[in-house]
Amino acid sequence: MPTLRCPPLRGSLLFILVAVSPALRAGETLTLARAEALAVANAPGLSHHRTNVAAASERAVYEGRLPDPQLTLGAVNVPADSYSLRQDDMTMQTIGIRQSIPPGDTLALKERRAQKQVSREEARLEIEQRLLRKKIRELWLELYLQQQSVRVVEESRVLQARALAAVEGRYRAAQEPQRAVMRGRQDLTRVDDRLLMLQSQVSSLRAQLGRWLGAAANDALPPEQPVLPALATDFDVTRHPVWLAAQAGVDVAQAEVDIARQEYKPGMTVDLSYGVRQNAPSGMDRSNMVSVLVTFDLPIFRNKRQDRRLAEKQALETAARFEADDMRRDLESMYRAARVEYDALQARVRLAEEQLLPAARREAQVTTAGAVRDANEIREAQRRALDAELDVIRLRVELATHHAELLYLTGEPQS
Numbered sequence: 001m002p003t004l005r006c007p008p009l010r011g012s013l014l015f016i017l018v019a020v021s022p023a024l025r026a027g028e029t030l031t032l033a034r035a036e037a038l039a040v041a042n043a044p045g046l047s048h049h050r051t052n053v054a055a056a057s058e059r060a061v062y063e064g065r066l067p068d069p070q071l072t073l074g075a076v077n078v079p080a081d082s083y084s085l086r087q088d089d090m091t092m093q094t095i096g097i098r099q100s101i102p103p104g105d106t107l108a109l110k111e112r113r114a115q116k117q118v119s120r121e122e123a124r125l126e127i128e129q130r131l132l133r134k135k136i137r138e139l140w141l142e143l144y145l146q147q148q149s150v151r152v153v154e155e156s157r158v159l160q161a162r163a164l165a166a167v168e169g170r171y172r173a174a175q176e177p178q179r180a181v182m183r184g185r186q187d188l189t190r191v192d193d194r195l196l197m198l199q200s201q202v203s204s205l206r207a208q209l210g211r212w213l214g215a216a217a218n219d220a221l222p223p224e225q226p227v228l229p230a231l232a233t234d235f236d237v238t239r240h241p242v243w244l245a246a247q248a249g250v251d252v253a254q255a256e257v258d259i260a261r262q263e264y265k266p267g268m269t270v271d272l273s274y275g276v277r278q279n280a281p282s283g284m285d286r287s288n289m290v291s292v293l294v295t296f297d298l299p300i301f302r303n304k305r306q307d308r309r310l311a312e313k314q315a316l317e318t319a320a321r322f323e324a325d326d327m328r329r330d331l332e333s334m335y336r337a338a339r340v341e342y343d344a345l346q347a348r349v350r351l352a353e354e355q356l357l358p359a360a361r362r363e364a365q366v367t368t369a370g371a372v373r374d375a376n377e378i379r380e381a382q383r384r385a386l387d388a389e390l391d392v393i394r395l396r397v398e399l400a401t402h403h404a405e406l407l408y409l410t411g412e413p414q415s
Helices: 011-020 032-042 044-062 106-172 178-218 241-262 306-369 375-410
Strands: 070-076 092-101 268-276 289-296
Touching: 032 106, 032 178, 044 106, 070 268, 092 289, 106 178, 106 241, 106 375, 241 306, 306 375
Parallel strands: none
Antiparallel strands: 070 092, 092 268, 268 289
């Protein structure tokens, strides 16, 4: 925070205010757009989800492929009395290939499942990005509010210090009782305490922003509140990444059900081998042999295996559909509540900007420039104007916070 713009504080208080305020770096201004860009670039959570997307994309490549073939090597029909490879006509040294083929459309269904898992991970990445932007916006706006509060309270302290000086002067002239001086000092102490509290909140907020922004969290904020992207006119829940992730989960569960149904069909294994026989002891050539074998699975114990597996997958699919419907209802409810609060805050901001603040400023101007000679009355009018200004700032920040909530729900406008 910059140095307080007020008459010199008592030495101990000035030291405390400087000590609790983070050292602002002389450099680039920490705008909201810059804070968002730094957070997106540095957040480990986003890197985690990007890695999950990359992993799911790799899985989608291999899931629909046949298993690797197997190489078979061996000796067939070796006589047990001599273990000679040349004694018997049927003894062969074999080399072959074995290929397993899953039942039915299992491979295509596994590929479809993997593609839906990619969609789910992409949706989760989008969720993380939206949540991060929302979090940074809320922290930045709260920091902006606290810093503006410090500025307004500093100006209020100037007025309070002047009021105390005037009371002390009248007390020395025997025009005010001592309790008026004590009350004035207590009021000034309350303002100093409020400044300390605000400074502590500013330091805390900068420390929280430092998790994503690093040293940039200590950069100075701009004096003006930023304008957030425009809101969509309606809310399509089917485009929100939370619902998309839930729907992708339903698709994955449906693919699992279809894969379980394929297990009622027989899978197969194909063996192709080539057998080499040694020449007979007399030197006569022996013919080499080619063998082809096809092995089928026999899913005959369905009630203990396939039926149970299919029932499990169907139950999981039903659960996924309930979860998706629950997500949809939550999102729709969140949007309706956020929109109502946003519209109500818009009306309050307009009222404060168009009536409350101008009226307080006119009162301060009239009181200062008019026939009023009571300095206390003038200072009270000025303080009311400062309080009205702070109320407007607080309402604007609250409105912007709800704006950020709605942007999380509706998404950023497409450029």
